[in-house]
Amino acid sequence: MELWQKLIRESVHTVDHLVEQFNMDRKTAEDLDEFFQARINPYYLSLIRYPGDPIWLQCIPDKVELEDFTAIDDPLMEDAMSPVPNITHRYPDRALFLVTSQCGIYCRFCTRKRKVGDYEKISMKGLESAFDYLEEHAEIRDVILSGGDPLMLTDTMLEKILKRLRTIKHIEIIRLGTRMPVVLPQRITQKLCNVIKKYHPIYVNTHFNHPWEVTPESTEACEMLANAGVPVGNQMVIMKDINDDPAVVKELMQKLLKIRVRPYYMYMADETKGANHFRTSIETGMKIVEALRGHTSGLAIPHFVIDAPGGGGKIPLLPNYVLHMDEEKIILRNYKNEVYSYKNYADKNNPDGFGSKKKKKAQAAKKSVPKKKTEVLVLDEVES
Numbered sequence: 001m002e003l004w005q006k007l008i009r010e011s012v013h014t015v016d017h018l019v020e021q022f023n024m025d026r027k028t029a030e031d032l033d034e035f036f037q038a039r040i041n042p043y044y045l046s047l048i049r050y051p052g053d054p055i056w057l058q059c060i061p062d063k064v065e066l067e068d069f070t071a072i073d074d075p076l077m078e079d080a081m082s083p084v085p086n087i088t089h090r091y092p093d094r095a096l097f098l099v100t101s102q103c104g105i106y107c108r109f110c111t112r113k114r115k116v117g118d119y120e121k122i123s124m125k126g127l128e129s130a131f132d133y134l135e136e137h138a139e140i141r142d143v144i145l146s147g148g149d150p151l152m153l154t155d156t157m158l159e160k161i162l163k164r165l166r167t168i169k170h171i172e173i174i175r176l177g178t179r180m181p182v183v184l185p186q187r188i189t190q191k192l193c194n195v196i197k198k199y200h201p202i203y204v205n206t207h208f209n210h211p212w213e214v215t216p217e218s219t220e221a222c223e224m225l226a227n228a229g230v231p232v233g234n235q236m237v238i239m240k241d242i243n244d245d246p247a248v249v250k251e252l253m254q255k256l257l258k259i260r261v262r263p264y265y266m267y268m269a270d271e272t273k274g275a276n277h278f279r280t281s282i283e284t285g286m287k288i289v290e291a292l293r294g295h296t297s298g299l300a301i302p303h304f305v306i307d308a309p310g311g312g313g314k315i316p317l318l319p320n321y322v323l324h325m326d327e328e329k330i331i332l333r334n335y336k337n338e339v340y341s342y343k344n345y346a347d348k349n350n351p352d353g354f355g356s357k358k359k360k361k362a363q364a365a366k367k368s369v370p371k372k373k374t375e376v377l378v379l380d381e382v383e384s
């Protein structure tokens with residue numbers, strides 16, 4: 001058994017564990033277990049510094065989850081966009097391929113609770129029809145392995161899936177959506193990297209939410225992936241009391257760049273059953289973006305998005321930097337609130353823009369109209 005598998009085995013995950021380790025009332029622990037079970041592996045548990053800290057909030061079940069059952073189970077309508085089991089096909093050229101229901105920890109904010117935890121939530125029986133679907137749909141050039149967490153599969157199982165995907169000619173890119181580099185970095189072994197290397201181009205998107213998650217272990221994991229030629233991106237979710245603070249997010253983004261992880265997306269939290277206590281205002285998100293743009297390298301700035309409820313996909317949000325725009329110019333403010341004007345040139349999309357034939361003609365006509373100078377001349381003539 002590999003170290004990461006041993007750590008999974010040693011996780012806090014039963015009602016008894018919750019009662020003993022967190023002094024939880026048994027009935028509450030049972031209700032929480034029924035709603036969404038716990039899994040806190042010893043590595044992630046060791047990152048907690050005090051009860052209620054940003055690591056604790058992400059992984060320790062809380063009775064507040066039981067008070068919030070208004071949101072729907074599948075806020076992003078992934079199931080409605082699932083043509084066959086294990087596949088969600090929302091965007092034209094990409095497909096989400098769910099390959100396991102297991103994760104290194106069970107995050108309390110998870111939007112995919114309906115698919116995560118019990119083994120039967122994502123069936124391995126669905127893999128064959130998923131491969132068939134991917135083979136039949138030549139428009140799919142990008143497949144994202146997710147779940148659950150695809151790195152909960154053994155190297156052998158993962159390789160089987162990667163190998164099979166690589167037999168499908170139209171699939172150009174494979175992505176792994178995994179929290180393992182963050183929550184169980186021991187999973188990133190040289191053996192795993194050697195498997196991944198054989199099936200490039202493979203991208204990894206991981207999910208750091210707080211600077212305390214950047215540890216010597218997670219640094220090593222991300223660097224091993226980068227050294228195996230895997231571009232690693234990060235998706236962060238803004239959550240109350242975890243990272244709803246511009247200074248915390250800036251520190252995280254800067255730390256990520258140092259460990260060769262590129263900030264990719266920063267999400268507003270989804271409307272998720274049992275997790276609405278994590279949600280923040282959009283103003284908080286805007287404030288965070290404003291605190292990044294101009295104040296740190298553009299490489300450290302992720303796209304700020306809302307994953308639209310009802311399956312609308314990711315919609316980008318930006319603070320308002322445009323004060324005015326017309327066909328000839330745009331008036332902008334920068335991160336220091338200084339105002340600048342930039343000429344809006346003519347082209348096929350803006351035929352009447354600055355420097356257009358029409359504008360040049362109008363300017364020339366203006367120049368040829370006798371102006372004040374002529375009048376002066378006339379006056380001179382009269383005087384003489």
Ligand code: SF4
Binds near residue numbers: 102106113116
């Ligand atoms: S790792 Fe991802 S899928 Fe698994 S519980 Fe956390 S957020 Fe959900």
